[in-house]
Amino acid sequence: MNHKKLKSKQTWLIAVAIMAAVSASSVVTGISSQTLQNTFAESNSATNVSASIATNASTTYKTVTPNQSTNKEFWINTVHLDGNTNIHPGVKCDTCPQNGPLHPAEQPPVNSTIPQGGGFRITEPNAVGAWDFRSFTFSPDQIVVNQGDKVTLHFIGVQGAHHVVTVEGVDTFQLMRGQIHTVSFVADKPGTITYICHVHLPNMVSQILVLPKASS
Numbered sequence: 132m133n134h135k136k137l138k139s140k141q142t143w144l145i146a147v148a149i150m151a152a153v154s155a156s157s158v159v160t161g162i163s164s165q166t167l168q169n170t171f172a173e174s175n176s177a178t179n180v181s182a183s184i185a186t187n188a189s190t191t192y193k194t195v196t197p198n199q200s201t202n203k204e205f206w207i208n209t210v211h212l213d214g215n216t217n218i219h220p221g222v223k224c225d226t227c228p229q230n231g232p233l234h235p236a237e238q239p240p241v242n243s244t245i246p247q248g249g250g251f252r253i254t255e256p257n258a259v260g261a262w263d264f265r266s267f268t269f270s271p272d273q274i275v276v277n278q279g280d281k282v283t284l285h286f287i288g289v290q291g292a293h294h295v296v297t298v299e300g301v302d303t304f305q306l307m308r309g310q311i312h313t314v315s316f317v318a319d320k321p322g323t324i325t326y327i328c329h330v331h332l333p334n335m336v337s338q339i340l341v342l343p344k345a346s347s
C-alpha cells in the first residue's frame with residue numbers, strides 16, 4: 132500500500148469511527164439520527180431557535196384559536212423587590228439573608244436620580260450599615276388576552292401596606308395588604324389596557340395586551 136492509499140484508508144477509518152460515535156451517542160440519549168439531522172439542518176438554516184423548538188416532537192402546545200372567546204383568569208400580586216446590602220464588607224445586615232463573610236462593601240449611590248412618586252425607595256444605612264433599594268411592581272406586569280375574552284383579574288395585596296389601583300376604563304379601588312379585590316370585564320376591543328398603582332408611580336404600571344380577532 133503506497134503512502135497516498137494509506138492516508139486515504141486512515142481518513143476513511145476516522146470517518147467510520149466518528150459515525151459510530153454519533154450513532155452510539157444517539158442510542159444513549161434516545162435521539163434518532165433523523166432528529167439529529169433535523170436539528171443540525173434547522174440550526175444551520177436562516178430560521179431562528181424557536182423554529183427548532185417548535186418542531187421538537189416532545190414539545191406540546193395548547194392550541195389558541197383567536198376568534199374563540201374564552202374566560203381568562205389571572206392572579207396579580209403586589210410586589211416590592213429589595214436590594215439589601217451593607218456599607219461594610221462581610222458585616223451582617225439585619226435584613227440580608229444572603230449576607231456571607233465575603234459580602235463586599237456597597238455604598239448608596241451619591242445624588243441618586245430616583246424618580247419621584249413612591250415607586251422607588253432608598254433606605255439609608257442604619258446603625259449596622261445596612262441599606263436597601265426598593266422597587267414596586269405588579270406580578271405579572273404583562274398579560275395577553277384575545278379580543279372577546281371575558282377577563283377576570285384578582286389583585287392580591289401582598290407587599291406594600293396600601294395601594295390605589297386603577298384598571299383603565301374598568302375600576303379604581305384601594306388594596307390593602309392581605310386583601311383580594313376582583314374585577315371582571317370583556318376585552319371587546321383590540322389594543323392595550325393599563326393597570327397602575329397611584330401610590331407607587333412611575334414603575335408600578337402594567338399592561339394588558341388585547342390581540343385582535345383574525346379577519347375571516
Ligand SMILES: [Cu+2]
Binds near residue numbers: 295
Ligand atoms: Cu402600589
